Amino acid sequence: MPQIDLETRIELWQAGLLKLRLPNEVQPRSLTSAEKHWLDRAAAAEYITPEQNGQQAVFYTAAPPDFRLEAADWYLCPNDYWNQHPILLQEIMARFPAELFKLSASGQPPAFYPDRTPDYTDKQEAVMRSIFRETVRLGWSLPQYKWLIMEQFHKTTAQVTFEEARQILEILQTLTDVSF
Structure with a gap:
């Protein structure tokens, strides 16, 4: 060898x-x-x-x-x-x-979007779409995004609040090709 x-x-x-x-x-x-x-x-x-x-x-x-x-x-x-x-x-x-490591409200693995609540707004949707665009810009996979959420907030993507989503967007906008 x-x-x-x-x-x-x-x-x-x-x-x-x-x-x-x-x-x-x-x-x-x-x-x-x-x-x-x-x-x-x-x-x-x-x-x-x-x-x-x-x-x-x-x-x-x-x-x-x-x-x-x-x-x-x-x-x-x-x-x-x-x-x-x-x-x-x-x-x-x-x-x-x-x-x-909690599942979503539907019992499925957490996905990109947080669990939808009755008070989910168009503003939340706009922020989530912006987050999605930023992850695409960075070339990130869903697992990379999920680990960022876990690192920053000690929760899964299913439990992200609107305020946390806004913080995530700010974090992503400052990054350039960083892997999580």
Whole structure:
């Protein structure tokens, strides 16, 4: 097998492409029930890939620069839903508890628009359309937008209020090709 320099190995790891090769007698630790619950909730809300109740969204690896086997653990892997460097599963669980990943009022995964309330106005619709245009300008996918909402407000897109939507629009208008 060819040797890969450290810089390339780090870049491959950051892209989620460098899997940890475990010795035959070593198995990754089992996911805890709390980790499985978090993965299930995040997958149901489509914040991570929904395959296998979210378990396809993680990989067992060790972080650079040492890639030490004894430091290996479960990480959220970059993919179409999580467009950032790998992050320790326990770390993202602490930042975004499972309870935050709520479905929409109709029981579906949150989409771009918040749940419609009886007092939804034309002004809200105009702001949401402007937000949509900004995400298109930035070249963002729906998951990138959903993670921005989670980062900024610790809630899903389904629970965004009109005032929060206005704040989101202001944030997006100041960005230039930034990934979330």
